[in-house]
Amino acid sequence: MKxxxxxxxxxxxxxxxxxxxxxxxxxxxxxxxxxxxxxKAPITGIWEVTADGQVFYADDKAGYLMFGNLMEVKTGRNxxxxxxxxxxxxxxxxxxxxxxKQVRGSGKHVMVTFEDPNCGYCKKLAKDILSxxxxxxYTFLYPVLGDDSVEKSKAIWCAPDKSRAWVDWMxxxxxxxxxxxxCDTTGLDKTLQLGRKLRINGxxxxxxxxxxxxxxxxxxxxxxxxxxxxxx
Numbered sequence: 001m002k003x004x005x006x007x008x009x010x011x012x013x014x015x016x017x018x019x020x021x022x023x024x025x026x027x028x029x030x031x032x033x034x035x036x037x038x039x040k041a042p043i044t045g046i047w048e049v050t051a052d053g054q055v056f057y058a059d060d061k062a063g064y065l066m067f068g069n070l071m072e073v074k075t076g077r078n079x080x081x082x083x084x085x086x087x088x089x090x091x092x093x094x095x096x097x098x099x100x101k102q103v104r105g106s107g108k109h110v111m112v113t114f115e116d117p118n119c120g121y122c123k124k125l126a127k128d129i130l131s132x133x134x135x136x137x138y139t140f141l142y143p144v145l146g147d148d149s150v151e152k153s154k155a156i157w158c159a160p161d162k163s164r165a166w167v168d169w170m171x172x173x174x175x176x177x178x179x180x181x182x183c184d185t186t187g188l189d190k191t192l193q194l195g196r197k198l199r200i201n202g203x204x205x206x207x208x209x210x211x212x213x214x215x216x217x218x219x220x221x222x223x224x225x226x227x228x229x230x231x232x
Contacts, residue, residue: 024058024062027058028049028058034051035051037050038050041070042070042072045059045060046059046060048083053091056068057070085212085213089207089211091194091197092112092207095140095191097187098140099191100138100139100156100162100163100166101139102129103135104133105135107135111135111137111207111226112139112207113138113207114191115139115140115203116143116149117156117169117170118145118146118149121203121204121217122203122217123170123171124217125204126167126170126171127171128219129220132223132224135227140191141153141157154179154185155177155178155179156169157187158183158185160177204217206223
């Protein structure tokens with residue numbers, strides 16, 4: 001069962017009262033499915049629970065589940081948002097073997113994109129990327145605009161030089177090679193699963209080294225600013 005989207009206000013779901021961590025996990029999983037991680041939250045008697053890429057909270061008797069943002073009053077930090085950022089960063093960096101890689105200059109700055117080969121703003125982004133210096137770009141082929149996007153993604157994925165095929169298509173509209181009969185597209189299937197777990201509903205989606213996520217196109221100048229920021 002998928003978790004609902006996190007709401008701005010807390011919502012509570014009553015559960016049976018139990019005692020220890022194992023019982024809390026068992027009770028929570030009975031409601032929402034597999035728990036990926038449970039740690040003590042910075043509030044006495046509360047657990048921070050990660051499941052299906054989302055973060056929520058349970059009391060130590062598993063009497064309630066709480067969905068929403070946990071804020072630290074003194075600092076104003078959104079602890080839930082920080083945790084979600086860490087989760088997304090780990091998901092992305094742990095899957096880079098599925099991405100098409102471009103290196104320009106020293107490659108010291110890193111950005112990750114999810115893109116559809118028929119996405120107009122993705123093509124605009126692709127042209128801007130050519131102007132960036134000292135950057136490594138990992139692009140996950142994420143065909144969400146129909147069957148033609150799927151076929152183009154397969155052609156790029158199965159090309160002898162994925163990076164060249166991608167750049168030539170996105171920047172110059174160069175015809176893609178035919179998809180080989182024995183092409184293994186398992187990597188594309190895994191990318192689609194990853195994108196769904198990250199709840200990417202449109203392209204481009206951009207992730208930076210510090211974990212910052214941008215939904216949609218931003219120009220080269222804005223990308224350079226993020227590279228200049230701490231952690232960029």
